[in-house]
Amino acid sequence: MPNMSDIRFHIKSVKQTRQITNAMHMVSAARMRRALDGIQKNRAYFYRALDIIVDIRCHTGDISHPYITHRSGKKVAYIVVAGEKGLSGSYNHAVLALADRLMENQEVVALYTIGSVASFHYIRQGKQPDRHFERLAEKPKLDQVRRMMTILTEQYDRGEIDELRIVYTRFINTLSREPMEQKLLPVELNDFKRQQVAGIVDDSYDRTQILYDPSPTQVLDALIPQMLIGYVYGAIVHAYASENCSRMAAMENATRSADKMIDKLTQQYHSVRQLTITNELADIIGAANASNAAQAAQSAYHSEDHKR
Amino acid sequence: MPKPFPLMVLTPEREFYSGSAVYVGVNTIAGSIGVLADHVPMVSALDVGTLVIEPDEGTRRTAFHSEGFIEVRPDGVYILAQACEWPEEIDEKRALEAEERAKERISHPDEELNLTTMAHSKVALMRAMTRRRIKSMSTTDTK
Numbered sequence: 001m002p003n004m005s006d007i008r009f010h011i012k013s014v015k016q017t018r019q020i021t022n023a024m025h026m027v028s029a030a031r032m033r034r035a036l037d038g039i040q041k042n043r044a045y046f047y048r049a050l051d052i053i054v055d056i057r058c059h060t061g062d063i064s065h066p067y068i069t070h071r072s073g074k075k076v077a078y079i080v081v082a083g084e085k086g087l088s089g090s091y092n093h094a095v096l097a098l099a100d101r102l103m104e105n106q107e108v109v110a111l112y113t114i115g116s117v118a119s120f121h122y123i124r125q126g127k128q129p130d131r132h133f134e135r136l137a138e139k140p141k142l143d144q145v146r147r148m149m150t151i152l153t154e155q156y157d158r159g160e161i162d163e164l165r166i167v168y169t170r171f172i173n174t175l176s177r178e179p180m181e182q183k184l185l186p187v188e189l190n191d192f193k194r195q196q197v198a199g200i201v202d203d204s205y206d207r208t209q210i211l212y213d214p215s216p217t218q219v220l221d222a223l224i225p226q227m228l229i230g231y232v233y234g235a236i237v238h239a240y241a242s243e244n245c246s247r248m249a250a251m252e253n254a255t256r257s258a259d260k261m262i263d264k265l266t267q268q269y270h271s272v273r274q275l276t277i278t279n280e281l282a283d284i285i286g287a288a289n290a291s292n293a294a295q296a297a298q299s300a301y302h303s304e305d306h307k308r
Numbered sequence: 309m310p311k312p313f314p315l316m317v318l319t320p321e322r323e324f325y326s327g328s329a330v331y332v333g334v335n336t337i338a339g340s341i342g343v344l345a346d347h348v349p350m351v352s353a354l355d356v357g358t359l360v361i362e363p364d365e366g367t368r369r370t371a372f373h374s375e376g377f378i379e380v381r382p383d384g385v386y387i388l389a390q391a392c393e394w395p396e397e398i399d400e401k402r403a404l405e406a407e408e409r410a411k412e413r414i415s416h417p418d419e420e421l422n423l424t425t426m427a428h429s430k431v432a433l434m435r436a437m438t439r440r441r442i443k444s445m446s447t448t449d450t451k
Contacts, residue, residue, distance in 0.1 A: 038321065041319075041320065041321060041322050041323060042321075044318050045318050045319065045320045045388050046320070048318070048379065048386060048388055049377070049388065052351055052377065055351075056351075142319075142321055142390060142391065143391075146390065150428060210349045211348055211349065211350040211351070212350070212351050212352065213338050213350055213351070213352035214336075214337065214338035214352075218337060218338075219351055219352060219353050219377070222353030222354075222375070223353060223377055226375060226376065226377070226390065229320075229390065230320050233320045233321075234320070
């Protein structure tokens with residue numbers, strides 16, 4: 001049986017933990033809302049860029065572009081996006097497990113990580129990431145994404161990599177998120193998942209009449225890298241929202257269990273306290289009885305003495 | 309009285325401008341263009357430059373825009389850029405630092421210099437200089 005001061009100490013420590021988890025829950029909730037706002041904005045940008053690229057491809061015949069044509073090589077580079085911190089439920093584990101599974105049978109020549117959890121995951125496996133971008137997972141910044149994509153597209157241009165893929169967590173809603181992989185280079189226009197209902201063709205005007213200034217090829221040249229930057233930025237924002245959402249749920253659970261535990265401990269504390277009191281009373285009564293008995297015995301003995 | 313048209317300026321980070329305008333001007337890779345209502349449908353890529361918006365006749369606002377694209381549709385004009393900033397949002401100190409950094413890189417090329425890094429430095433220089441120009445333009449306007 002634990003003693004009272006042990007339980008009291010335990011309750012205190014659980015209360016402190018609860019305070020922390022509760023605070024983290026609030027913070028993640030606020031951050032998630034901010035990230036959701038970002039997702040909305042980014043979606044508009046990305047889909048418009050994608051629409052224009054599809055338009056150009058549809059209406060101006062065959063245009064080949066180094067970023068669209070496939071290469072026979074098998075050298076794959078991966079970008080893995082995970083969190084900056086732990087304590088976010090299954091978020092980090094899920095995305096890293098997917099990345100591991102995907103990389104198993106491929107010739108991975110370069111590995112880029114965003115978020116220190118991802119970096120440490122690979123360092124522990126003995127694979128030093130070729131480059132890691134810290135703090136980007138916590139505060140997605142467009143110019144940093146641009147710098148990163150410049151490095152990667154240059155590698156692609158030089159032929160050091162034949163494919164560029166990204167593994168991140170897609171935010172679906174506050175209750176569900178899904179780790180997923182997306183091929184970035186070469187660009188496959190069809191496999192970018194659309195959230196809007198597909199098949200709605202905008203027929204409001206004749207799209208073959210669009211004027212491309214100065215030429216469709218040049219517009220495409222300028223647009224593809226921008227679309228990629230937009231996508232990667234979006235992916236990071238998605239990951240950020242997912243991380244915070246996951247953490248929010250985890251912390252909510254933790255707070256709830258802490259409450260339960262405090263209840264249980266308090267009950268235990270009371271029963272131990274009661275038991276101690278009972279024991280003390282029993283002791284006192286026992287002692288009193290004993291002393292009474294002793295007195296009675298003594299007086300009996302003395303009275304016998306008198307008789308003699 | 310010029311005809312107004314819907315204009316939307318978006319960046320991946322935010323909605324920069326949304327509303328009607330009578331004129332909008334941007335710098336495309338082919339040169340600077342101005343768009344009025346009923347323009348022919350057009351798509352072009354943007355260079356770094358000055359975004360000029362006239363919400364109605366007589367008022368004129370300038371802003372900074374970096375690479376992106378413009379889409380002119382019958383139902384409105386969409387401008388999507390990597391970054392857009394009003395003059396009051398431009399961080400002049402940061403732009404100046406970036407300008408000096410880029411100049412440094414261009415004048416003292418590294419050993420492993422290649423054309424792409426040179427081009428990037430030039431774009432960075434362009435960005436910084438345009439930002440500063442727009443900033444200084446707006447400060448002289450208000451005085």
